[in-house]
Amino acid sequence: MGDLSNPFGLAVAQLGPISIDDSRTAVVKRLTALMIEAHSRGSKFVVFPELALTTFFPRYWMTEEEAVERFFERSMPSIETRRLFELGAELKIGFYLGYAELTPDGRRFNTSILTDENAKIVGRYRKIHLPGHAHHIPKVPFQHLEKKFFEVGNEGFNVWDTQGVRIGMCICNDRRWAETYRVMALQSAELVVLGYNTPSTNIHWKEPSHLRMFHHLLSLQSNAYQNGLWVAAAAKCGYEDGFHMIGGSAIVSPTGEIVAQAQGEGDELIFANIDLAIGVPLRENMFNFAKHRRTEHYGLIIERTGAGEPLGKAPV
Numbered sequence: 391m392g393d394l395s396n397p398f399g400l401a402v403a404q405l406g407p408i409s410i411d412d413s414r415t416a417v418v419k420r421l422t423a424l425m426i427e428a429h430s431r432g433s434k435f436v437v438f439p440e441l442a443l444t445t446f447f448p449r450y451w452m453t454e455e456e457a458v459e460r461f462f463e464r465s466m467p468s469i470e471t472r473r474l475f476e477l478g479a480e481l482k483i484g485f486y487l488g489y490a491e492l493t494p495d496g497r498r499f500n501t502s503i504l505t506d507e508n509a510k511i512v513g514r515y516r517k518i519h520l521p522g523h524a525h526h527i528p529k530v531p532f533q534h535l536e537k538k539f540f541e542v543g544n545e546g547f548n549v550w551d552t553q554g555v556r557i558g559m560c561i562c563n564d565r566r567w568a569e570t571y572r573v574m575a576l577q578s579a580e581l582v583v584l585g586y587n588t589p590s591t592n593i594h595w596k597e598p599s600h601l602r603m604f605h606h607l608l609s610l611q612s613n614a615y616q617n618g619l620w621v622a623a624a625a626k627c628g629y630e631d632g633f634h635m636i637g638g639s640a641i642v643s644p645t646g647e648i649v650a651q652a653q654g655e656g657d658e659l660i661f662a663n664i665d666l667a668i669g670v671p672l673r674e675n676m677f678n679f680a681k682h683r684r685t686e687h688y689g690l691i692i693e694r695t696g697a698g699e700p701l702g703k704a705p706v
């Protein structure tokens with residue numbers, strides 16, 4: 391363990407703000423510049439953010455039709471994103487990319503795709519934990535309308551064996567949920583990749599602002615450790631159309647330690663030669679699921695969605 395005899399070059403491409411008026415073509419130029427830098431540093435895979443082609447539009451009240459017209463992709467690759475796929479194939483770099491998906495039958499999902507080193511799409515994930523609300527809230531500085539614009543993902547949390555690594559995907563709010571990672575760890579995931587847009591203001595209750603970054607890193611670190619896998623997370627961040635979102639893009643080891651973290655709130659590439667073997671002793675010992683999990687005592691996890699009454703009884 392830890393000798394890096396077989397490293398996997400992993401890059402996370404953090405994006406600074408995308409203005410509401412920026413074209414997809416301008417954004418793809420930024421993505422390709424980051425991919426070229428990833429290549430120069432020896433990367434085999436690069437993680438881009440959630441909804442990486444546009445501003446974080448769920449902050450704006452508008453009709454679903456208007457959102458579709460301005461912010462959704464009808465195909466992937468699209469005319470504007472084709473260059474990113476061509477470059478991925480040229481440089482032999484696989485990638486994770488988040489975008490708003492409009493399906494041929496008109497359904498809307500917050501989606502990410504996984505490509506291999508030939509830019510072939512080998513995996514798709516549709517966001518399951520959608521935060522926010524579907525109605526207009528007048529008294530907040532911005533909306534969070536993911537529940538209005540997107541359906542709950544219908545394809546589960548999956549893992550793909552690609553480029554010699556078992557990679558799972560999730561998106562933003564999913565990273566805060568233990569179930570997300572455990573379902574992927576039960577498919578022997580070695581690396582979980584995700585993108586996020588996390589506003590630094592909590593519109594639902596008053597919360598000290600430093601907790602936003604703390605809870606973000608806590609979620610990545612604890613879930614990496616408890617499942618013995620790597621986690622790589624890419625932010626879109628900074629003041630986007632005047633609304634601030636946290637940075638903190640990070641690569642986290644199965645030990646729970648951060649091995650790379652973005653320093654600023656702009657376009658920034660972070661990189662690590664990761665050792666996939668670091669997770670093995672954790673998965674074979676402390677978190678050896680086959681040996682130590684006690685599913686006969688976990689029934690409530692699928693029987694109950696919301697918290698209910700305590701089940702404790704006095705012992706007889």
Ligand code: CDV
Nearest residue numbers: 521534562563587588589
């Ligand atoms: N895009 C997100 O899912 N954002 C949420 C915010 C609303 C808390 C997040 O979990 O970061």
